[in-house]
Amino acid sequence: MGEAVNNTWVWVVAFAPYAAALLPFLLAVLLNGGLCLADEQQLKKAGHDTKGMGFMAVLLVPVYLFVRASRLQQSPSYAVVWVINFVLSFVLMPVV
Helix, strand or coil: CHHHCCCHHHHHHHHHHHHHCCCCHHHHHHHHHHHHHHHHHHHHHCCCCCCCHHHHHHHCHHHHHHHHHHHCCCCCHHHHHHHHHHHHHHHHCCCC
């Protein structure tokens, strides 16, 4: 079940938009996607069904986070935090 899964990677993903805001777009996508893929691999090793989640991890980070929470029967709090941090990262982004 979800309570037996280590959520470290997914919480790092939840706060990644701040780091991503300082990077060029492609690197930001790679950062978020890479962190989600690391989390997806951890879930797979723990024996959870991750079918289709790899694609979401790379292209649709918030969808990946909400699907992950649903499949693990967890609160989607990390997904909500990611969305909030994504919006705030644009507000707080330095003007270039």
